[in-house]
Amino acid sequence: MKNKNSFSMKEKDIIYFDNAATTFKPKRVIDKINDYYNNYSANSHRGDYDISFKVDDEIDYTRDNVKKFINAKTKNEIIFTKNTTDSLNTIVFGFFKNYLCDGDEVILSSSEHASNILPWLMLSLNKNIKIVFVDSVNEKLCLDDLVKKITDKTRVISIAQITNVSGDKRDIKKICSIAHAKNILVVVDAAQSAPHIKIDVQDLDCDFLAFSAHKMCGPTGVGVLYGKYNLLKNMIPFTYGGGMNLNYNENSLELASIPYRFESGTPNIAGIIGFGETIDYLNEIGIDYIENKVNLLKRYLLKELESIPYIKIYNKDCEGSTVIINIEGILSGDLGLYLNKNKICVRSGKHCAKMGDNKEDTVRISLYFYNTYDEIDKLVKVLKDKKSIYEFIKN
Ligand SMILES: Cc1ncc(COP(=O)(O)O)c(C=O)c1O
Numbered sequence: 482m483k484n485k486n487s488f489s490m491k492e493k494d495i496i497y498f499d500n501a502a503t504t505f506k507p508k509r510v511i512d513k514i515n516d517y518y519n520n521y522s523a524n525s526h527r528g529d530y531d532i533s534f535k536v537d538d539e540i541d542y543t544r545d546n547v548k549k550f551i552n553a554k555t556k557n558e559i560i561f562t563k564n565t566t567d568s569l570n571t572i573v574f575g576f577f578k579n580y581l582c583d584g585d586e587v588i589l590s591s592s593e594h595a596s597n598i599l600p601w602l603m604l605s606l607n608k609n610i611k612i613v614f615v616d617s618v619n620e621k622l623c624l625d626d627l628v629k630k631i632t633d634k635t636r637v638i639s640i641a642q643i644t645n646v647s648g649d650k651r652d653i654k655k656i657c658s659i660a661h662a663k664n665i666l667v668v669v670d671a672a673q674s675a676p677h678i679k680i681d682v683q684d685l686d687c688d689f690l691a692f693s694a695h696k697m698c699g700p701t702g703v704g705v706l707y708g709k710y711n712l713l714k715n716m717i718p719f720t721y722g723g724g725m726n727l728n729y730n731e732n733s734l735e736l737a738s739i740p741y742r743f744e745s746g747t748p749n750i751a752g753i754i755g756f757g758e759t760i761d762y763l764n765e766i767g768i769d770y771i772e773n774k775v776n777l778l779k780r781y782l783l784k785e786l787e788s789i790p791y792i793k794i795y796n797k798d799c800e801g802s803t804v805i806i807n808i809e810g811i812l813s814g815d816l817g818l819y820l821n822k823n824k825i826c827v828r829s830g831k832h833c834a835k836m837g838d839n840k841e842d843t844v845r846i847s848l849y850f851y852n853t854y855d856e857i858d859k860l861v862k863v864l865k866d867k868k869s870i871y872e873f874i875k876n
Contacts, residue, residue, distance in 0.1 A: 485509040486762065488851060496825045496856045501645050501673060501803055501832075501847035503695045506759075513758035514700060514751045524747055526724055536750055543757030544740075547705055550760050551690065552681040558713065560706040560740040561753055565672040566596040568691030568706035569639075571743065572668055573600035576689070576708070576716040577637060580666075583609040586634040588665075590615045590622050590651075592644045595833045597670045601639065620647035620796045628659060637666045642674035646832045646845065648801020650674070657686045666712070672696055675705075676849070677775060677802055679768050682707055699759035700752035706743070713739045720745045766850070774850040775802045781854055782846065785861040792864065795843060805843040811874060813842040819873045820844075823863045 483489070490497065490505040497505065517539070521532040525540055541556075548556040562568045581587070587601050591614045605612050611634070615627045627638070638660050643650045657667045666688040671680060676697035682690055689712070694703040708716065718725055718736065725745035728735040736742040763771070782804055786792050795805045807813055817829035828845045846860070863869070 483508055485512065486765075491851060494824055496859055498846045498848065498852065498856075498860065499826045499828050500676075500849035500852070501696070501845065502828055503701070504676065504698050504849050505851065506698055506700065506755075507762055509762060510699065510755045510758050514755040517751045517754050525750055526741075536754075539754045539757060540748070540750065543753050543760070546757050546760040550680075550764070551675070551705075551707060552683050553707055554683060555710060557739050558707055558710050560708070560713075560743045561748055562691075562704035562706050563702055563749070564693045564695070564704040565670060565691045566704075568704045569596050569668070569670065570600045571706055571716075571719045572689045572691065572708070573604055575719045575743070576712065578604060578608065579717060580715070581608060581610050581636055584611070584634055585636045586611045586613050586632060588613050588615060588627065588630055588635055588638040588640075590617065590627075590640055590644075592617050592620070592622070592646065592649060592834055593639075593641055594645050594670065594672065596672075597639055597641060597668075617647075617649065620799055621649045622651050624652070624655070627656070631659075631663060631665065635663065635665050637668060639668035639670070641670040641672070642680075643677065643801045644799075644834065645673050646803065646805060646834045646843070647796035648673070648799040648803040649796075650678075650800040653685045653687060657688075661686065673801060676771075677768075678772050688712055694752065694756040694759060697759065698762060700749070700755040702749045703752040703756045710739065713743075716743065718742050718745065722746050724748075771850045775848050778848050778850075778852055778854070778857065779804065782848070782857050782860075785857060786864070789861070789865055791867065802849065803845050803847045805845050807841065807843055808870065811870065813844045815874050816844050816870070819870055820860070820863065822873060823859075825860055825863065 485508050487508050488505040521535045523533040523536050525536045544556045544559050547559045553559060587610060601612055613630050615630055616623050640651055642653050653669055660667045669687045669690040671690050671692040675692035688709055690707040692705050695701040722745040725737050725742045726734055727737050786794055791808055793807045808816060813829035817827055820827050830842050832845055
């Protein structure tokens with residue numbers, strides 16, 4: 482019998498290095514989802530019968546688990562969304578659309594994921610606000626530039642804790658302390674950090690935070706929006722319908738309490754229940770173990786890649802789980818396809834971050850704790866086979 486912590490995807494004849502895009506799911510998470518569909522497949526917040534009560538209890542369990550996982554003050558600060566993108570859009574259009582006034586400024590870094598740039602750019606089409614980009618130097622955020630770009634019009638800084646291309650890890654605690662001293666709010670895109678490092682929202686003191694279950698061994702279609710309760714009180718629901726109201730008539734709408742007012746319609750019940758199990762799993766492994774294991778794998782990968790003279794590595798100084806590379810004269814897409822031919826999955830292109838200081842397409846190798854040294858050796862072996870690479874490109 483398979484171990485409940487095993488990954489059936491690890492038994493396939495592939496090597497998976499695209500973990501920054503999404504991760505594998507352990508058997509126990511898939512079993513938990515199947516258990517819902519097989520044994521208590523009811524809606525939430527609606528039925529007066531046992532299997533519906535069980536659904537509510539399970540969703541509540543996940544909310545409490547997420548609360549503990551990021552050390553939120555209360556579980557009412559945890560809102561379930563579809564993904565990080567949905568969380569960031571809800572924050573921008575539900576909160577900042579009303580909070581920002583004419584002439585206000587929003588600070589972003591140029592290496593943010595599209596999901597933390599496009600909502601703000603779209604808002605700036607509707608509202609007279611200014612988006613200000615902070616520069617990176619050698620793929621790392623320039624904190625001095627961030628401080629220089631703060632003006633008396635700055636109202637919010639929205640920034641990834643770890644970026645998805647170069648893996649630049651930002652000192653969010655410091656950024657929050659600089660920002661709060663000037664009454665500036667901080668939104669954290671934790672899509673790439675929640676899977677890898679301990680997050681304590683009270684210690685960071687961030688105002689909003691967003692992440693996705695699928696990048697941390699959880700199901701697709703589930704995201705988290707964390708917000709400080711006092712700020713959530715001023716957030717306006719982005720979507721309207723069932724589950725988010727207490728009462729309404731032609732003239733008025735009484736909203737449900739927080740967080741339910743932000744979760745209209747039937748949620749991704751199976752996904753949320755699966756995410757509760759995911760967090761139990763991550764807690765058992767230990768986020769410190771995950772961080773340490775990925776660091777060791779990455780150090781090994783970098784050392785091996787550095788021994789190949791024709792490989793250009795772009796982000797040696799960054800702390801995240803990604804290594805971005807190129808081979809001169811070869812399109813990153815072609816290199817990705819060559820690796821695919823060798824059953825190795827990587828990502829090539831701009832990785833949804835088009836405003837960064839690195840405008841080149843690259844191949845991104847992204848690691849998670851279930852990768853192995855042996856898999857890295859196989860990758861390095863096919864990258865060392867220059868003759869095969871060029872033969873593949875020619876054909
Ligand atoms: C830093 C960062 N932000 C946001 C996202 C968007 O995540 P999702 O597609 O789960 O909404 C990603 C996905 O790769 C990401 O890496």
